[in-house]
Amino acid sequence: MRKQIAAANWKMNLGLEEANNLLDSLVQANIELSGDRETVLAVPFPYLLLAKEKLKGSNNFYVGAQNCYTKENGAFTGEISASMLKSCNVDYVIIGHSERREYFNESNFILFQKIDICLKNNLKPIFCCGESLTVREAEAQNQYVETQLKESLLHLDANEVRNFVIAYEPIWAIGTGKTATADQAQEMHAFIRKVLSEKYGDDVAQSISILYGGSVKAANAKEIFGKPDVDGGLVGGASLNASEFIQIMQSLK
Numbered sequence: 001m002r003k004q005i006a007a008a009n010w011k012m013n014l015g016l017e018e019a020n021n022l023l024d025s026l027v028q029a030n031i032e033l034s035g036d037r038e039t040v041l042a043v044p045f046p047y048l049l050l051a052k053e054k055l056k057g058s059n060n061f062y063v064g065a066q067n068c069y070t071k072e073n074g075a076f077t078g079e080i081s082a083s084m085l086k087s088c089n090v091d092y093v094i095i096g097h098s099e100r101r102e103y104f105n106e107s108n109f110i111l112f113q114k115i116d117i118c119l120k121n122n123l124k125p126i127f128c129c130g131e132s133l134t135v136r137e138a139e140a141q142n143q144y145v146e147t148q149l150k151e152s153l154l155h156l157d158a159n160e161v162r163n164f165v166i167a168y169e170p171i172w173a174i175g176t177g178k179t180a181t182a183d184q185a186q187e188m189h190a191f192i193r194k195v196l197s198e199k200y201g202d203d204v205a206q207s208i209s210i211l212y213g214g215s216v217k218a219a220n221a222k223e224i225f226g227k228p229d230v231d232g233g234l235v236g237g238a239s240l241n242a243s244e245f246i247q248i249m250q251s252l253k
């Protein structure tokens with residue numbers, strides 16, 4: 001079975017003390033995630049090393065960054081490179097979150113470069129895709145998401161592609177309390193898998209975890225994650241509360 005993943009995206013939230021407390025609560029809960037299930041905590045850059053330290057010894061817990069730059073190193077004040085993240089033993093990097101696309105003008109081509117530099121540094125990208133409300137209302141979501149995949153990912157070969165995770169996040173469901181229905185999520189996830197299968201074959205497509213993101217909470221996680229092509233979630237707001245996130249982790253298939 002492919003990996004089932006509960007990924008927390010803390011976004012730009014929490015001070016050091018709060019981050020520390022949340023990590024402690026998650027570790028102390030001592031949740032045993034078996035076999036193919038895992039948790040990723042994508043924390044702000046200043047807390048990456050703290051998270052690595054705290055999660056040492058917790059099985060199936062991984063640490064992720066929320067972004068990286070397109071270049072290896074150099075005079076790019078304020079940016080963080082994939083090789084720096086690797087040197088801190090970070091495992092995953094979120095690439096192409098809709099907030100990065102919207103507020104920092106990250107195009108599909110910039111994301112193509114970020115994906116490549118992550119793979120070169122043995123970091124696993126969590127590649128985000130998803131449509132706006134306008135696109136959904138025009139019923140053009142499949143075409144829109146397919147273009148995002150084609151322009152940023154589908155240049156990779158089959159071996160490279162096995163090393164990433166995709167997160168489908170309809171923009172209209174992020175932080176709005178408005179969740180895609182489990183059936184809408186399943187429909188898009190199946191479509192993404194079909195696009196992957198056409199390019200890489202069914203074996204590869206079946207091995208890639210596709211997460212759903214957008215107002216996932218303890219109350220709806222089980223239903224959404226229960227769908228056959230939904231392999232867990234990328235969780236924003238609800239990941240900032242330990243007991244809520246623990247219930248989400250426990251809702252993985």
Ligand SMILES: O=C[C@H](O)COP(=O)(O)O
Nearest residue numbers: 009174175214215236237
């Ligand atoms: O990365 C997470 C997504 O943007 C979802 O955020 P949310 O769970 O607060 O809606």
